[in-house]
Amino acid sequence: MRRIALSHGAGGREMGKLLREFILTTFKNSRAEVPLQALDDSAVMDGVVFTTDSHTVQPVFFPNGDIGKLAVAGTVNDIAVMGATPVAMSVAMVMEEGFPMEHFQRILQSMAACAAEAQTEIITGDTKVVERGSLRDIVVTTAAIGRKSPHLARNFEIAERKQQWLLDSSLEPGDALLINGAIADHGIAIISKREGYGFEGDVQSDVAPLNGLMEELLKEGGVVAAKDATRGGIANTLNEMAEKSGVGMLIYEEEVPIHEATLAACEMLGLDPLTIGNEGKVICGVAAEKADGVLKAMRRHPYGKEAAIIGKVTEGNHVVMETSVGGKRIVDTPVGDPIPRIC
């Protein structure tokens, strides 16, 4: 009998297979403007941008965040990277009997604070409790609805593109690839706290709601695609965008921002930082002539101070990295996630 494996939920190649084999063949959308089949960050139907995520992060509290902040920011980001503004959110929680009330309260407060920062509201929810031993701690599932950003149409005019949304599939050869800051902090902060490696003084999660940043980029204009780089890291995100757009990419290793402590931790643990998850990073495809303008707009925002142009879209169908020593290597889609339960 075939069974579900951890890698089926890890955002990499195995999860892609599961989605294509089972989910897309069972759920067929006919009326959605951006359907499930696009496997984009959100779907769009009847003018409403709609997305959901379940969160099972372990530990529930980690450096610079917790499952509540993660759940709100993660779902807000899936709305924002479509070129939309979050309107409202739902929160459904399943807790283990015996879960400390004080932890529950901290998680709620953290959700409320993150929603306030993102200028959205939690307007509906559900609470379930299961008997001890049948769930570890808590599962938090958020959904969000959003509306097209008022700046999106003008953004596409500036990019000289005819498109309605920031889709993973809208990259064209020549587009610049930008990121708003350093990679791999979230995954390393989680694994360090969970396993007691002791990196967590130096490495903090980057979890943050990015809708404010995205709005500034759209005002600047020229963005053609955006995707937040969560499970599977930027290796997964770049490959997903390249595959859906039918293009290749050239990434300059030297330009990819990474904090020294995070790089050291990755080296010590034998992990490729490109495959480590982030929770406050977005990859943007930008029309080449607008790349510098969008980069400056990123750097003006608190969540984009360390932004960089990390590469460009090419003809072809591989994500290729020019290494710091001058060689080239293919960056592939990770099979699973090297660190489980990061979100």
Added chain:
Amino acid sequence: MRRIALSHGAGGREMGKLLREFILTTFKNSRAEVPLQALDDSAVMDGVVFTTDSHTVQPVFFPNGDIGKLAVAGTVNDIAVMGATPVAMSVAMVMEEGFPMEHFQRILQSMAACAAEAQTEIITGDTKVVERGSLRDIVVTTAAIGRKSPHLARNFEIAERKQQWLLDSSLEPGDALLINGAIADHGIAIISKREGYGFEGDVQSDVAPLNGLMEELLKEGGVVAAKDATRGGIANTLNEMAEKSGVGMLIYEEEVPIHEATLAACEMLGLDPLTIGNEGKVICGVAAEKADGVLKAMRRHPYGKEAAIIGKVTEGNHVVMETSVGGKRIVDTPVGDPIPRIC
């Protein structure tokens, strides 16, 4: 240290306290038309009806349904009982590593079939897998968005009420109370299958999407309030509506539909059927002069064949039941749910 108990997720009095003490004080809505504070079946903001539910039912497969059908129908019903039409749904699943792929596939097919019956579509989702031993089977969280039913305005005109939605708080003394069929089947089917009591040949879950039925009632006209009777049974639903509307109720025990096998099972297990959960039953408040018309409309629908007028709204603040032997007793809000994990 205070800890979360099973009753905090059971839909009864303890859950109400948790919601009021922690959730409503932390999440404050300012912009919603129907806010979280209403604790209604869905919220409404920016013209969108929005709701979510996490499902943890044990066993995952039960007589006449499974967690997939339950998740889709439950969320569709929360949209429908507001007077809205479901537009689209999200599904987020968290599975235990080792969960049989075949079960996963059956659950997906069941969701797709129920969504098709409800004429809605699953357009976005998420899949997570957690390590063995940290979650039992699967948690399925659905969210749905909906739009005001095209028949709602005319329905309120016929009821001679000035209101925008079918709220728990819109009952007035004199309104008739209707239910679309027999109570307690779902909870008894679940507990029987789980514990191996052997009632499940005769007692099947009533899980069903009720949006088609609700649409017919709105076309008939005169409905003023509606609520699906899930956790805590109709005892919980009636008390919640009475409390929010600031009214009392008189329920006629003889008129409350219940199947013989279900009643026998309740008696054998020492359970009050009024407190046992349903997944395909709605309590409707109807303007008195339209009660017969709405009853007939219910009975014409496949999910309303055994519909009945079970009581009326009164002045006062208690739900009182006139028993079959002519006495009267107060029907109180259950403290928790006598059967855990029914949804």
